[in-house]
Amino acid sequence: MRALTYQGSKDVRVETVADPVLEANDDIILRVTATAICGSDLHLYRGKVPGMKDGDILGHEFMGVVEDAGRDVTNVAVGDRVVIPFVIACGSCFFCNIEQFSACETTNSGPGGALNKKQIRPPAALFGFSNLYGGIPGGQAELVRVPKANVGPFKVPNTLSDEKVLFLSDILPTGYQAVLNAGVTQGSTVAIFGAGPVGLMAAACARMLGAEQIFMVDHHAYRLEFASHTYGVVPINFDEVDPAEVIMANTSYRGVDAVIDAVGFEAKGSALETVLTGLKVETSSGAALRQCIASARRGGAISVPGVYTGFIHGFLFGDAFDKGLSIKMGQTHVQKFMPELLRFIEEGKLQPDIIITHKMKLEDAAEAYKIFDKKEEDCRKVVLTP
Ligand SMILES: NC(=O)c1ccc[n+]([C@@H]2O[C@H](COP(=O)([O-])OP(=O)(O)OC[C@H]3O[C@@H](n4cnc5c(N)ncnc54)[C@H](O)[C@@H]3O)[C@@H](O)[C@H]2O)c1
Numbered sequence: 143m144r145a146l147t148y149q150g151s152k153d154v155r156v157e158t159v160a161d162p163v164l165e166a167n168d169d170i171i172l173r174v175t176a177t178a179i180c181g182s183d184l185h186l187y188r189g190k191v192p193g194m195k196d197g198d199i200l201g202h203e204f205m206g207v208v209e210d211a212g213r214d215v216t217n218v219a220v221g222d223r224v225v226i227p228f229v230i231a232c233g234s235c236f237f238c239n240i241e242q243f244s245a246c247e248t249t250n251s252g253p254g255g256a257l258n259k260k261q262i263r264p265p266a267a268l269f270g271f272s273n274l275y276g277g278i279p280g281g282q283a284e285l286v287r288v289p290k291a292n293v294g295p296f297k298v299p300n301t302l303s304d305e306k307v308l309f310l311s312d313i314l315p316t317g318y319q320a321v322l323n324a325g326v327t328q329g330s331t332v333a334i335f336g337a338g339p340v341g342l343m344a345a346a347c348a349r350m351l352g353a354e355q356i357f358m359v360d361h362h363a364y365r366l367e368f369a370s371h372t373y374g375v376v377p378i379n380f381d382e383v384d385p386a387e388v389i390m391a392n393t394s395y396r397g398v399d400a401v402i403d404a405v406g407f408e409a410k411g412s413a414l415e416t417v418l419t420g421l422k423v424e425t426s427s428g429a430a431l432r433q434c435i436a437s438a439r440r441g442g443a444i445s446v447p448g449v450y451t452g453f454i455h456g457f458l459f460g461d462a463f464d465k466g467l468s469i470k471m472g473q474t475h476v477q478k479f480m481p482e483l484l485r486f487i488e489e490g491k492l493q494p495d496i497i498i499t500h501k502m503k504l505e506d507a508a509e510a511y512k513i514f515d516k517k518e519e520d521c522r523k524v525v526l527t528p
Pocket residue numbers: 180181182183184185312313316335336337338339340341359360361362365380404405406407408409410411429430446447448449472473474
């Protein structure tokens with residue numbers, strides 16, 4: 143089959159590799175019909191995540207048709223059209239039982255798990271996400287093996303196109319969990335840092351839940367413009383102004399109820415930050431997080447869907463304490479949110495597909511990564527078809 147493989151920093155190639163085969167009785171083989179590139183893939187693409195090996199197949203946002211199924215698979219059958227959550231969860235461990243699927247303690251048996259000398263349980267395995275997360279081949283491919291097929295694969299109605307439901311795999315539940323974690327409700331004031339796909343999905347969900355005012359921070363004017371047309375956000379360009387100052391000035395110097403960091407550890411920060419992360423003296427930039435703390439009102443909440451690794455300097459914990467903030471973060475418990483989000487799509491309350499700007503062939507995936515990485519051609523989101 144053809145699949146997109148990692149070959150080192152900024153070097154990905156579509157190659158012919160062996161077809162996947164059923165390994166466990168509850169595996170399926172999926173024929174991929176659509177797959178997307180995520181901001182998380184960019185962290186891998188840029189060589190910022192340890193545990194990647196040359197030849198690893200990337201991709202964790204994908205859907206398709208069940209091609210083959212192990213004998214214990216009862217939830218789906220050959221021929222079913224399904225969206226696959228990027229988190230691989232067993233459905234029956236301590237964490238799965240409390241619907242914290244991304245903490246599933248049984249699926250990550252890769253070196254990331256074994257490296258863990260203190261035997262602290264590793265997080266769930268993720269598709270196409272380095273050996274730290276189980277080393278499971280991803281879905282930017284013609285075929286993919288999906289483990290735990292009685293728990294993950296989610297059937298979708300044929301009345302909805304691939305593009306309408308594909309983002310149930312990751313960014314839509316991620317935006318949704320982000321606003322729920324931030325406590326967004328009717329009348330909330332919200333600030334979203336990062337106008338990429340995750341920030342846009344968070345804006346859509348915040349609107350749906352009745353947020354009154356949404357500030358959105360980025361420095362790509364085309365992304366901010368789209369968000370202001372589509373979701374009525376107040377755009378703030380961090381190259382031009384200090385976002386927290388603007389947010390404070392527009393909220394009676396109180397700050398917003400809810401802040402979402404949809405940027406993560408590669409946040410564009412100061413020159414010092416660039417040097418420190420370049421030298422790996424610190425592993426994450428704190429630029430977006432500091433702004434989040436500065437933008438929140440007392441007693442407000444910060445929700446962090448953006449991915450962080452290791453440590454950062456200048457994390458103003460004292461300010462967070464002084465303001466009495468709540469902070470929630472982590473990988474999304476995708477399985478938990480898929481059914482209700484599908485209903486919202488069917489009812490027309492969410493239209494995640496409108497953020498798509500690029501529809502390309504899997505064969506052209508290397509070019510697609512470059513365009514999305516460099517924000518060329520006003521790229522917001524790429525969907526690939528094999
Ligand atoms: N928690 C999860 O389960 C989960 C799921 C999907 C993605 N993510 C993470 O969410 C983050 C965003 O993903 P995406 O697909 O939207 O990526 P993206 O790279 O397209 O978007 C990130 C945006 O942040 C902007 N940005 C950079 N520095 C900034 C700063 N200092 N302040 C404000 N904005 C800044 C960039 O210009 C860019 O538009 C990534 O870290 C990704 O790994 C997490």
